[in-house]
Amino acid sequence: MLLIHCPYCRMARPESEFRYGGEAHVVRPAEPANVSDADWAAFLYMRANPKGIHAERWRHVHGCGRFFNALRNTVTDQILRTYPAGTPQPALDAHAEDGR
Amino acid sequence: MADRIVGRRSVLDGLVLPARNGIVSVIEATPAARFIYRGDPGLIGDAFGIALPTTPMQARASGARAALWLGPDEWLLLAAASEATTVAAAVAGKPAALVDVGHRQVGLSVSGPRAAALLNAGCPLDLDEAEFPVGMCTRTILAKAEIVLWRTASDAFRMEIARSFAPYVVAFLVEALHGIDR
Numbered sequence: 001m002l003l004i005h006c007p008y009c010r011m012a013r014p015e016s017e018f019r020y021g022g023e024a025h026v027v028r029p030a031e032p033a034n035v036s037d038a039d040w041a042a043f044l045y046m047r048a049n050p051k052g053i054h055a056e057r058w059r060h061v062h063g064c065g066r067f068f069n070a071l072r073n074t075v076t077d078q079i080l081r082t083y084p085a086g087t088p089q090p091a092l093d094a095h096a097e098d099g100r
Numbered sequence: 101m102a103d104r105i106v107g108r109r110s111v112l113d114g115l116v117l118p119a120r121n122g123i124v125s126v127i128e129a130t131p132a133a134r135f136i137y138r139g140d141p142g143l144i145g146d147a148f149g150i151a152l153p154t155t156p157m158q159a160r161a162s163g164a165r166a167a168l169w170l171g172p173d174e175w176l177l178l179a180a181a182s183e184a185t186t187v188a189a190a191v192a193g194k195p196a197a198l199v200d201v202g203h204r205q206v207g208l209s210v211s212g213p214r215a216a217a218l219l220n221a222g223c224p225l226d227l228d229e230a231e232f233p234v235g236m237c238t239r240t241i242l243a244k245a246e247i248v249l250w251r252t253a254s255d256a257f258r259m260e261i262a263r264s265f266a267p268y269v270v271a272f273l274v275e276a277l278h279g280i281d282r
């Protein structure tokens with residue numbers, strides 16, 4: 001079982017208490033009425049789907065109930081960093097980006 | 101017209117709770133008033149009688165009253181069943197949410213030297229006392245049920261479960277007890 005560090009509970013908790021919430025930092029246009037169909041479709045459906053480091057939302061649904069963000073390596077499934085919702089994506093040093 | 105007799109009965113009535121002498125026992129906790137408080141912990145001040153703990157996963161208790169941290173702005177408040185209106189009045193008029201969940205869930209006391217082992221049959225947390233000390237509480241899972249778990253003593257836990265899950269949780273613990281060797 002994966003252990004995921006919850007930034008609100010401030011401890012590593014078992015994966016089964018969490019739910020995945022999709023890509024993080026997807027910003028909803030402030031005025032949807034002024035957005036072209038193509039841009040709106042991109043906001044709704046287009047995701048980065050990278051092979052490597054992915055910033056994504058998780059929710060500690062069977063714990064504190066809060067959403068937060070995680071940086072996960074989609075190749076190794078290793079979660080490298082978690083941080084509170086609403087804060088910018090933290091930089092990783094090269095060592096961490098290696099997934100080790 | 102026939103007399104109607106209305107009585108309160110526990111959702112646990114008729115269920116045999118797991119117990120093994122000197123090893124572990126599960127009993128129904130004293131009926132309680134329960135609230136979920138959402139908001140600034142400072143707003144409630146001394147009105148509840150206990151300052152709400154702001155350290156994650158900490159519970160504070162005094163007599164029958166207890167405040168359990170569930171999230172950064174969320175607490176489970178427990179009080180004697182007769183005090184429901186007193187607690188509600190303490191928060192009245194404040195810009196915070198207080199929801200009476202007294203009848204939503206039921207409390208179980210799990211105690212005995214193997215209490216942690218029994219719970220670990222379905223709870224993935226490390227319940228060793230070094231990792232989950234007395235006074236720690238959290239929402240977590242027990243098999244497929246969401247629970248609130250609070251360690252009240254070295255060998256005793258209080259568990260809050262949704263009443264609709266009570267038959268499932270009891271059946272699960274009865275089964276799990278077969279795996280507790282001594």
Ligand SMILES: [Zn+2]
Pocket residue numbers: 006007008009010060063064065066
């Ligand atoms: Zn959490």
